[in-house]
Amino acid sequence: MPDQVGLELIAGQLEQQIPGGVVATTFFRERATVEIAPGAVRDVLSALRDDHGFRALMSVHGVDYYPEEPRLGVHYELLDMERVDRLTVKLRVTVAEPTIQSVTPDWPTADHQEREVYDMFGVRFEGHPDLRRILMPEDYEGHPQRRDFPVGGEPVLFTHNDATSPGWTR
Amino acid sequence: MDQVSTGSDYRAREESITISTLEEQLNSQRTGQTTELLTLNIGPHHPATHGVLRLLVTLDGEIVRDLKPIVGYVHTGIEKTAEQKAYWKVIPVVERMDYLSYYFNAMAFCGAVETLLECEVPPRAQYLRVIHLELNRIMSHLVWLGTSALDLGAISMFWYCFRERETILDLFESSSGQRMHTRYFQVGGVIEDIPRGFEAKLREFIAIMPGRADQYADLLRRNEILLRRLRGVCPLDEASLLALGVTGPLLRAAGNPWDLRKAEPYCSYGDFEFKIPVGTVGDNYDRFAVRLAEIYESVKIIEQALDGLPEGPHITEDRKVALPPRHELATSMEALIHHFKLVTEGFRVPPGEVYYAIEGPRGELGCFVRSDGSSKPARVHMRDPSFVNLQAIAAMVRDSYIADLIATLAMLDPVLGGIDR
Amino acid sequence: MALTREPIEPGSFRARQLLARDMLRGDLEGLELERHVEQSILTTTLDRAVAWGRSNALFPATFGLACCAIEMMSVVAARVDIARFGFEAFRASPRQADLLILSGRVSIKMAPVVRRIYDQMLEPKWAIAMGACSSSMGVFNNYAIVPADKFMPIDVHVPGCPPRPEALMHGILKLRKMIQDDPDMGWRERYGAEGTEETLDAAEPAGA
Numbered sequence: 068m069p070d071q072v073g074l075e076l077i078a079g080q081l082e083q084q085i086p087g088g089v090v091a092t093t094f095f096r097e098r099a100t101v102e103i104a105p106g107a108v109r110d111v112l113s114a115l116r117d118d119h120g121f122r123a124l125m126s127v128h129g130v131d132y133y134p135e136e137p138r139l140g141v142h143y144e145l146l147d148m149e150r151v152d153r154l155t156v157k158l159r160v161t162v163a164e165p166t167i168q169s170v171t172p173d174w175p176t177a178d179h180q181e182r183e184v185y186d187m188f189g190v191r192f193e194g195h196p197d198l199r200r201i202l203m204p205e206d207y208e209g210h211p212q213r214r215d216f217p218v219g220g221e222p223v224l225f226t227h228n229d230a231t232s233p234g235w236t237r
Numbered sequence: 238m239d240q241v242s243t244g245s246d247y248r249a250r251e252e253s254i255t256i257s258t259l260e261e262q263l264n265s266q267r268t269g270q271t272t273e274l275l276t277l278n279i280g281p282h283h284p285a286t287h288g289v290l291r292l293l294v295t296l297d298g299e300i301v302r303d304l305k306p307i308v309g310y311v312h313t314g315i316e317k318t319a320e321q322k323a324y325w326k327v328i329p330v331v332e333r334m335d336y337l338s339y340y341f342n343a344m345a346f347c348g349a350v351e352t353l354l355e356c357e358v359p360p361r362a363q364y365l366r367v368i369h370l371e372l373n374r375i376m377s378h379l380v381w382l383g384t385s386a387l388d389l390g391a392i393s394m395f396w397y398c399f400r401e402r403e404t405i406l407d408l409f410e411s412s413s414g415q416r417m418h419t420r421y422f423q424v425g426g427v428i429e430d431i432p433r434g435f436e437a438k439l440r441e442f443i444a445i446m447p448g449r450a451d452q453y454a455d456l457l458r459r460n461e462i463l464l465r466r467l468r469g470v471c472p473l474d475e476a477s478l479l480a481l482g483v484t485g486p487l488l489r490a491a492g493n494p495w496d497l498r499k500a501e502p503y504c505s506y507g508d509f510e511f512k513i514p515v516g517t518v519g520d521n522y523d524r525f526a527v528r529l530a531e532i533y534e535s536v537k538i539i540e541q542a543l544d545g546l547p548e549g550p551h552i553t554e555d556r557k558v559a560l561p562p563r564h565e566l567a568t569s570m571e572a573l574i575h576h577f578k579l580v581t582e583g584f585r586v587p588p589g590e591v592y593y594a595i596e597g598p599r600g601e602l603g604c605f606v607r608s609d610g611s612s613k614p615a616r617v618h619m620r621d622p623s624f625v626n627l628q629a630i631a632a633m634v635r636d637s638y639i640a641d642l643i644a645t646l647a648m649l650d651p652v653l654g655g656i657d658r
Numbered sequence: 659m660a661l662t663r664e665p666i667e668p669g670s671f672r673a674r675q676l677l678a679r680d681m682l683r684g685d686l687e688g689l690e691l692e693r694h695v696e697q698s699i700l701t702t703t704l705d706r707a708v709a710w711g712r713s714n715a716l717f718p719a720t721f722g723l724a725c726c727a728i729e730m731m732s733v734v735a736a737r738v739d740i741a742r743f744g745f746e747a748f749r750a751s752p753r754q755a756d757l758l759i760l761s762g763r764v765s766i767k768m769a770p771v772v773r774r775i776y777d778q779m780l781e782p783k784w785a786i787a788m789g790a791c792s793s794s795m796g797v798f799n800n801y802a803i804v805p806a807d808k809f810m811p812i813d814v815h816v817p818g819c820p821p822r823p824e825a826l827m828h829g830i831l832k833l834r835k836m837i838q839d840d841p842d843m844g845w846r847e848r849y850g851a852e853g854t855e856e857t858l859d860a861a862e863p864a865g866a
Contacts, residue, residue, distance in 0.1 A: 095589050096352050123479060126592070126603055126620040142605065144592055144620070151500050155592060176482025179308075179628055187316075202309040202657060203802075204767045211801055212317050214615075219314075219801030221808075281768065282775055284720050284750040288727075289768060310768040311724050313791075314802035330797055333819075336725035380728065399735035406732075417725060417820055654724050657765070 074099040100155040105167045121145035127180035129188040133214040137161040169195035187212035281310045288653030304631040312657040319617040323583030332418045335655030340373040341597040343422040345604035349593035361549040362426030363505040371535040376405045377598040385647035425559040426552030471633045471645040472520035482625040485600025486527045491519030497596035509541045524648040583612035621655035713837035719755035720748045723762025726789035729820040730761045738823040752778040763791035787812045790819045
């Protein structure tokens, strides 16, 4: 992991290349996180790959920060295999405007993972070659992993539950 | 995906076949005329898809021109369920994700929570974890070997591999009481120390396992049919694999020795001496050989862990995280209160976000945990290796036969539970 | 002297005697004849023989969904050998199978597929819900999965997560006993159904 100083250096260089890109940095439990503006995601990831050596994108996943706004977050886990460094890039968007650029043209590994973030959280990725639901049925309504989506579930269908869940045997 | 090369050299390998229809098709390919493409649906119910995977293949005769995997047929909402449960109750839920490597799922989650808690895992617990992780790796590779050989036609391999698997499951049952999804790893260590007799049985197992692996290798490694089906079939070069985010034995088969056990040692893997098997070409045969060789390396690790097993507690002594031993409940009031709080509410984790990655049998298995200070996680995400590796299948099988598609899918080792979560 | 005629109870010995007399005279026709033949001793023995044959020659369909599928593979493996009972011929095509072992969690995307496969199986057919997830949501009680009883009739539920191979074997043997001793099982009698089949023209499958 880049240590605190390294993280600040990277953030500083990113800010120079992409003004207004970096929003915050966090160094927590020996792990470095850079929070960026949603519009700058493709540029930031390319800069990290070309200039800082983070050439492997390991994971793209979404987080719902409900009730804090902006609610939807997308995390990119980057890995530098030569120096064995990890860096998390995160951004936050609101539910009202959940559109960001897709990084799939630069990083083919983000293909299915961005589809999963879209499916589960509703974040739209512009420029994604094939943005449709991947885990839920294609015509499903709602984004299940948002925190205000109900967990769902059914009462267990014991025979003696026929009194409370009537009619299931018919 | 322009930067991904297919690496297919079917033109060069094509022998002259006198079936006229095939020749016509090949001719038309050479002259650039379009032939009629057929879109075929393989799965989700299919004997060879290793789970409920649906593949939409676009075929030109028997040659696969394009492939689209469609997943989600065993999506269980594990990540959403995990948000409703206290941290230690998440462990059984998360274990059922990639159902062949349940210890790894638990390890990734426990590691992430331990990082958040800044909780020390005692060395005996770490060595016990390593023993069970490597046993699970061997078991996962055995199931892979059995079912892949079944796909390729070597049906008796299935029974041999499952014979060894039964011995490993006996060991799991003796240490934790369950064959699969054992809930043995807990946050802070392992739930119970190994019983008397476990070490003896384990030593018996590691004495016979290399011999058995030799037997499997003898059966398969120089078999003409297997070689024809695997050698030189569907290779993919390292750059494409890295672009697609592929890790694990698939990447090692292409020549890149990336293994998190060596690169970012966790859970005292740095104490053990073992090699990383690496392939050269990256074709199906290398993927097969790498996994077979990993079985031997895992046996070595288990032996070293067993020889060097330190004494000590099997779970952290921090009573705010781990249950106190039962005999203390009779004498100490604090122990009773801790026990009560842990069982009813669970431990609270300070707010933060952590991504913890380990080397699973299929690649990098990462767990992202976000905690908001309460006793339930606010977000659990498992970066499953099969989910990311599956993206490579299209690039691998372009321009090869359906039979090669089946063989490549077998060598890819996808586990749909992990893909769909 | 008043002649009283006692009503003859259906199913009593006198009624059966009269039916047998009518059949010998050639007076029984249609439904009555069928019913008489069904109830006669000869056919019952034949039924029992057929049930014995069916129960000892089950062809399970290869239908592994999740973790329980690995334990189902263990049942086929050497320690708990399903071939001892003659059930080792797992058929890939549902048209050739008569036992569907639903091993694993059924997600909402998969449920129509499972139903379709079950409909494609030919009568007589049975279904075993293996594991807690297919019987009753299991560990995960959430939006994504469906208990199998909601969309298809199940004959035997095997609990466990995953059930040991011995437990699954016990469930299969219980099913075998059910087929042998009591062919009019459970849901068929309750619904008065013939079974479920996929028909090409009708929107609804025949029976329940």
